[in-house]
Amino acid sequence: MEESYFHEMYRDSDDPWGFTSRWYEQRKYQVTMAALSAPRYRRAFEAGCSIGVLSEQLASRCEQLLAVDLSDKAVQIAAERLKTAGGQAIAETRDFVADWPPGSFDLIVLSEVLYYLDHAQLDAVIAHASAALTDDGELIAVHWRWPVEEYPQTGDQVHDRLRDSDLVHTAGYLDTDFRLDVFARVARQSVAQREHLV
Template identity: 30%
Template sequence: MSELAERIHRAFFRMMSLLSRRGQGVFLRRYFDWWHRTPDPWKLGTDDYERHKYATTLDAVPRLPYRRILEVGCAEGVFTDALVGRFPDAEVTGIDISTRALERARKRTEKASFVHADLLSHGLEEGFDLVFCAETLYYVGRAGRLRQASERLVGLLADGGVLVLVHPWPEAASLHRFADADHSLSPVAGRVDTDTHRPFSVSVYRKA
């Protein structure tokens, strides 16, 4: 996607966040189900850039014991499957707003559980040791919703839990700002990869 197209894309989703939270959720469910009318619409399972980003993300994760792991915005479960391989003793869960994506995710790996849920209105039990959220927050929209999304992510963490945010750079500086400002989080690691056609940032935090 060109830089101009990405700007238009982001502006559109900021406008959609003027809807009620429920209305925004309905729109996003329909939007992503439409995209997933065909398998792997963003080539997450085959693209070299995505594979590089996944490897970079996993390398940034602190070497700690993780019992419960959550991926927010798991799509068809490509990265979820990688998490199962990296952390075979953990209980891995993926959530996504698209039922079509989740159908394929369940077929990809039976060793993870998948839940149809919206980040802003999920009913998940708290206490995850490791939470990933990648390429998702720009769909949330304006600042008020982004703050809510960040609070929800932090609220999912157990004490001492690790939060990993991965988004395009330099946009990530804005998308991660509420996590950066959260006094319950301490920054653990951060990396900006500019050696790709689409630079990205990996930000890692730990809950006090």
């Protein structure tokens, strides 16, 4: 998708997708946070953070959080929201497709961003994410399932591609509206196994 699409979306509204007002979004964030299998993460990366509504919730469970978006306006709003999370949560303007951040992460969040990518871009992002994910980390992807004419792919298509990658699928949720999948770089113990319940 053209970068101008996102700048135009924020030109007339600080919240063009209703992230702060819709129950659909609030519920999706609750399911997303519940799907994370660790109580805390050392270093997290959120691609396409928009105005930082999910970022703020992620920051409460991360020692460090890097949240990025293409839109300067969205990043300004996200940065303001993250001020209450302390200095270890930052928002910056970055094209995560062309400029994946350096270093490794034990949490990578790809929420409502991958269907904007063409097939080559999606494959590049999956390769970057797989290489950046720590052995004890997880990647969570969450996407709207209904087709949108402007989007190059559907949520189901990008999740199917993730399922076909080298990443290990560890958890998932599916309903009529959205799909959530959790992946690891290598096979990991479940929460119950980690806590010696089985």
